[in-house]
Amino acid sequence: xxxxxxxxxxxxxxxxxxxxxxxxxxxLYYLHRALEALDEDDIDAAVRMITLxxxxxxxxxxxxxxxxxxxxxxxxxxxxxxxxxxxINTELEIFGKTEDLRNLYLRLQExxxxxxxxxxNYELQLLEQLSESTANVVQPS
Numbered sequence: 001x002x003x004x005x006x007x008x009x010x011x012x013x014x015x016x017x018x019x020x021x022x023x024x025x026x027x028l029y030y031l032h033r034a035l036e037a038l039d040e041d042d043i044d045a046a047v048r049m050i051t052l053x054x055x056x057x058x059x060x061x062x063x064x065x066x067x068x069x070x071x072x073x074x075x076x077x078x079x080x081x082x083x084x085x086x087x088i089n090t091e092l093e094i095f096g097k098t099e100d101l102r103n104l105y106l107r108l109q110e111x112x113x114x115x116x117x118x119x120x121n122y123e124l125q126l127l128e129q130l131s132e133s134t135a136n137v138v139q140p141s
Contacts, residue, residue, distance in 0.1 A: 020052070027056045031066050038070055043077070046070050047122045051129065059133040067130050074123040081116040088112065 019025060020033075030053035037045035050067050092105040 021048075023052050023055045025052075027053045027058070027060075027063065031062055034066050034070065038066075038073060043070070043074060043119065043122060046073075047126065050126065054129050054133070064130060064133060067126050067133075071123055071126050071130070074119045074126070078116055078119045078123070081112050081119070085109065085112045085116070 030049045034046045034049035034053065037043075037049055047070060050063070050070055053063055053066070056063075088105055088108050092102065092109075096102040096105050
């Protein structure tokens, strides 16, 4: 007898990649996948999955909670990249006397800036979705 978990794994390996990006699957599936991606530090996949889960008009408290978790992770990673940028700047001042080391530190700065910008864009995108969902919540009278 085949278990439900085995069928789910088979579905995810065979059909899910083809159907997943179209938004046809249930919202809870996308929330689960967003949390899995977040657990694996795959922020890009987590943002994509939470966005697909947000296509459903009923953005419930689970969706908002997962969205806030991803925003929090983005903010933590942004602060880590900022600390690395500060360290690179310090080392550039100390060790950046030769042209080779100076170029290396400048390339590291460029990579850190790109990573930080990508994370900030994800954060802004999710904050926008979150604010839209809270604006759509009916206020009790």
